[in-house]
Amino acid sequence: MAPKKKTNTEDYLRMYRQMVRIRAFEDNANQLYLSAKMPGLTHMYSGQEAVAVGICEALEDSDKITSTHRGHGHCVAKGAEFRQMFCELLGKAEGYCRGKGGSMHIADQSHGNLGANAIVGGSMGIATGAALSAKRLGTKDVAVCFFGDGATAQGLWYEVMNMAALWKLPVIYACENNGYSEYTKTDEIAAGSLTARAEAFGIEAHSVDGQDVLAVNELAQKLVARARKGEGPFFIELQTYRYHGHHVGDINRDYYRSRDEEAEWKTARDPITNFGKWLEAEGIMTADELVAINDEIKADAKAAVEYALDAAYPPSGEVDMHVFAGVDHALSYV
Amino acid sequence: MSREITLSKAVNEAIAEEMRRDPTIFLIGEDVAEAGTPFKVLSGLVEEFGPERIIDTPISEPGFMGLAVGAAMTGSRPIVDLMFGDFLFLVMDQLCNQAAKTHYMSGGKLNVPLVLRTNLGATRRSAAQHSQSLHALVAHIPGLKVALPSSAYEAKGLLKTAIRDDNPVVIFEDKLMYNDKAPVPEEEYLIPFGKAAVRREGRDITLVATSSMVQVALATADLLDRDGISAEVIDPRTIVPLDEETIIASVRKTSRAIVIDEGHQNFGITGEIASRISEKAFYHLDAPVMRMGAMHVPVPFSPALEDLTVPTPEAVAENARLSVRGELFHAA
Numbered sequence: 001m002a003p004k005k006k007t008n009t010e011d012y013l014r015m016y017r018q019m020v021r022i023r024a025f026e027d028n029a030n031q032l033y034l035s036a037k038m039p040g041l042t043h044m045y046s047g048q049e050a051v052a053v054g055i056c057e058a059l060e061d062s063d064k065i066t067s068t069h070r071g072h073g074h075c076v077a078k079g080a081e082f083r084q085m086f087c088e089l090l091g092k093a094e095g096y097c098r099g100k101g102g103s104m105h106i107a108d109q110s111h112g113n114l115g116a117n118a119i120v121g122g123s124m125g126i127a128t129g130a131a132l133s134a135k136r137l138g139t140k141d142v143a144v145c146f147f148g149d150g151a152t153a154q155g156l157w158y159e160v161m162n163m164a165a166l167w168k169l170p171v172i173y174a175c176e177n178n179g180y181s182e183y184t185k186t187d188e189i190a191a192g193s194l195t196a197r198a199e200a201f202g203i204e205a206h207s208v209d210g211q212d213v214l215a216v217n218e219l220a221q222k223l224v225a226r227a228r229k230g231e232g233p234f235f236i237e238l239q240t241y242r243y244h245g246h247h248v249g250d251i252n253r254d255y256y257r258s259r260d261e262e263a264e265w266k267t268a269r270d271p272i273t274n275f276g277k278w279l280e281a282e283g284i285m286t287a288d289e290l291v292a293i294n295d296e297i298k299a300d301a302k303a304a305v306e307y308a309l310d311a312a313y314p315p316s317g318e319v320d321m322h323v324f325a326g327v328d329h330a331l332s333y334v
Numbered sequence: 335m336s337r338e339i340t341l342s343k344a345v346n347e348a349i350a351e352e353m354r355r356d357p358t359i360f361l362i363g364e365d366v367a368e369a370g371t372p373f374k375v376l377s378g379l380v381e382e383f384g385p386e387r388i389i390d391t392p393i394s395e396p397g398f399m400g401l402a403v404g405a406a407m408t409g410s411r412p413i414v415d416l417m418f419g420d421f422l423f424l425v426m427d428q429l430c431n432q433a434a435k436t437h438y439m440s441g442g443k444l445n446v447p448l449v450l451r452t453n454l455g456a457t458r459r460s461a462a463q464h465s466q467s468l469h470a471l472v473a474h475i476p477g478l479k480v481a482l483p484s485s486a487y488e489a490k491g492l493l494k495t496a497i498r499d500d501n502p503v504v505i506f507e508d509k510l511m512y513n514d515k516a517p518v519p520e521e522e523y524l525i526p527f528g529k530a531a532v533r534r535e536g537r538d539i540t541l542v543a544t545s546s547m548v549q550v551a552l553a554t555a556d557l558l559d560r561d562g563i564s565a566e567v568i569d570p571r572t573i574v575p576l577d578e579e580t581i582i583a584s585v586r587k588t589s590r591a592i593v594i595d596e597g598h599q600n601f602g603i604t605g606e607i608a609s610r611i612s613e614k615a616f617y618h619l620d621a622p623v624m625r626m627g628a629m630h631v632p633v634p635f636s637p638a639l640e641d642l643t644v645p646t647p648e649a650v651a652e653n654a655r656l657s658v659r660g661e662l663f664h665a666a
C-alpha cells in the first residue's frame with residue numbers, strides 16, 4: 001500500500017466500512033444460495049471491493065453508474081441498503097425492483113445506479129448515453145461504466161468509446177480485470193493491451209492496482225473531477241481478482257484456476273485486510289475498532305437477511321405491471 | 335386549415351414542433367443533420383436546433399441506440415433515426431434487451447422515453463437488405479410500443495404521441511410514401527395509440543390493413559365496389575397497443591375478414607390479428623379469416639420478381655370475392 005497522508009479520516013473509515021459491507025453482503029448471498037434459499041444463481045463480487053468502493057467514493061450521489069452481472073458491489077458502493085438488496089435477491093416485493101430484476105438487474109436509481117446488466121457489455125451504451133444526457137442537459141453529472149475484462153471483446157465498446165471521445169463525454173470506462181471471463185483466462189481472449197485500445201481513440205487510459213482502495217480512489221477523484229470539467233472520457237483498467245467461482249455454483253474450478261493462485265490473492269492481496277492494516281499502522285483505527293466495525297456490519301447483514309426471508313413476495317397481480325410506464329396492467333392494454 | 339403536405343414534411347413538422355416544446359428532446363442518427371437523412375425527411379432541423387440537438391453519428395447503430403437508451407433513462411427524450419428498418423437486426427440487444435425491459439426489470443423505477451424512427455416497405459428495387467418490413471420483430475417484445483402510420487396525417491399525429499410517450503416506441507414509416515401528400519391540419523393534433531381508424535365503411539367484408547397496405551386495401555375496396563361487394567377498411571395505426579375492439583366490432587358486422595400487412599406472412603402481424611379475430615368473433619364468421627403478408631422469401635431485386643412478393647389490390651380483391659361467395663376453402 002502506497003504511503004498516504006492522513007487527510008480525511010472519515011473518508012477512510014467510510015471506504016473501509018463500505019468494503020466490509022460488500023464482503024458481508026456477498027458472504028450472506030453465497031450462504032443463501034448454498035442453503036437453497038435463493039432462487040437462481042448469483043455472481044460474487046468478493047475480492048473486488050476496492051474497485052467499486054474506490055470509484056464510487058469519488059462520485060456524487062447524482063452521478064450515474066452502470067453495473068454488471070457481478071453487480072452487488074457497485075450497488076452497495078453507490079449507496080444501496082442491505083434490506084432492499086436482499087429482498088431483491090430473494091424476489092420479494094420490497095426489493096429495489098419489486099423482485100422483478102433479481103441479482104442480475106438490481107438497479108437503484110435513487111443513488112444513480114442505472115442497473116446491473118445480464119448482457120456482457122450491455123450497459124456500455126447506457127453509461128455513455130447518460131454522459132451525453134448530462135452534457136446536453138448541463139447537469140454536471142459524471143457516468144461510470146463498470147465492466148469486466150470479458151466485456152472488452154464486445155464491439156459495442158468500440159462504437160461508444162469512439163462517440164464518447166468525439167463528443168468529449170463525461171464518462172469513465174472502468175474495466176475490472178479479474179483475470180477471467182467465466183472459465184477462460186483473459187490472456188486467451190484479449191489480444192494486445194486493453195489500455196492501448198482506449199488510447200487508439202485518443203482516450204487517456206490508466207492502469208491501477210484494483211486491490212488498493214486508496215490508489216483507486218485517488219485516481220478516481222482526479223478523473224471524476226476532470227470528467228466533470230469536460231476533459232473526459234477516461235479509461236481505467238483495474239487489476240483485481242474474484243474470490244469465488246464465476247457464479248456461486250461454480251465450486252469445482254481446478255480445471256481452469258489453481259487453488260494456489262486463489263490463496264495467493266486472498267492472503268497477500270486482500271483489499272480489506274490490507275487497508276485495515278494500513279489504518280492500524282497509520283494510527284487511524286485500532287485492531288479492536290476494526291473488529292467492532294466488522295461485527296456490527298455482519299449483524300446488520302444478518303438482520304437484513306432475516307428480514308428479507310420473512311418479507312412478502314409480490315402479489316400475482318404485479319406480474320403484468322411495469323411493462324409500460326403509465327399503463328397499470330399491460331395485459332389489458334396490448 | 336386544409337392543406338396537403340407530404341409524409342416527409344409531416345414527420346419533419348412533428349419533430350420540429352415537439353423539439354420547440356421540449357428542450358430535453360434530441361435527435362440522433364446517421365446523416366441526420368446537414369444531409370437531413372438520405373430521404374431528406376429531416377432537412378432544415380439542424381439549422382433550427384443546431385448540432386447539439388440534431389446529432390450526426392458514426393455508422394454505429396448499436397452504439398447510438400445504446401446511447402439513446404442511457405440518455406432516455408437520465409432525463410432526455412431521444413429520437414433515434416435508424417436509416418433503414420433492415421438495420422433493426424443490428425440494434426436488437428439495445429432495443430429489446432435494454433430499452434424494452436428496463437422499466438419492468440427496475441420494478442417501474444426507470445423509464446426509457448425514446449422513439450426509434452425507421453421505415454419499412456418493398457418495391458423500391460432495393461433488394462433484400464433495404465426492403466424489409468420488420469415490425470413484427472419488435473411487436474413481439476413486451477415493453478415496446480409499435481406505430482405504423484399510413485399517411486402524412488397519421489405520421490404526424492402518431493409521431494407526436496410517440497415523442498410524448500414515456501416508453502420506447504418504434505415507429506415505421508413507409509419509405510415509398512415519403513412524397514405522398516395528404517390533408518394535414520395546420521393546428522396541432524395528436525393521434526392516441528390504440529385507436530384504429532375506420533378508413534372506409536362497408537358491410538360485406540373487413541379488410542384490416544397496416545401502413546403501406548392501407549392504400550392497397552382502399553384500392554381493393556374500389557375494385558370490390560364494382561362487383562357490388564362493400565368492404566370496410568380498418569387501419570389499426572398502432573399494433574402495440576392494438577385496438578382489438580374496433581376490429582372485432584367490424585368483423586361482427588361484416589362476418590368476413592382479410593388481414594393485410596407488408597411484413598412476412600409467416601409468424602407475422604397478419605397471423606396475430608387473424609387469430610384474435612378467430613378467437614373473439616368466431617361465431618360471427620361466415621368464412622375463414624385470411625392472412626395476406628409479404629411472401630416468405632428474401633425480397634428479390636428484379637422488378638419482375640419483387641412485385642410478386644407484396645399483396646396487391648387485385649390479389650386481395652380475388653380473395654375477398656372468394657370469401658364473400660363462400661368459395662374459400664382450406665387447402666387441406
Ligand SMILES: Cc1ncc(C[n+]2csc(CCOP(=O)(O)OP(=O)(O)O)c2C)c(N)n1
Binds near residue numbers: 068118152
Ligand atoms: C452477451 C453475453 N454473452 C455471454 C454471456 C454469458 N456470460 C455471463 S458472464 C460472462 C463472463 C463475463 O466476463 P467478464 O466481463 O470478465 O466479467 P466477470 O464475470 O469476470 O466479472 C459470460 C460469458 C452473457 N451474459 N452475455
Ligand SMILES: [Mg+2]
Binds near residue numbers: 176182
Ligand atoms: Mg472478468
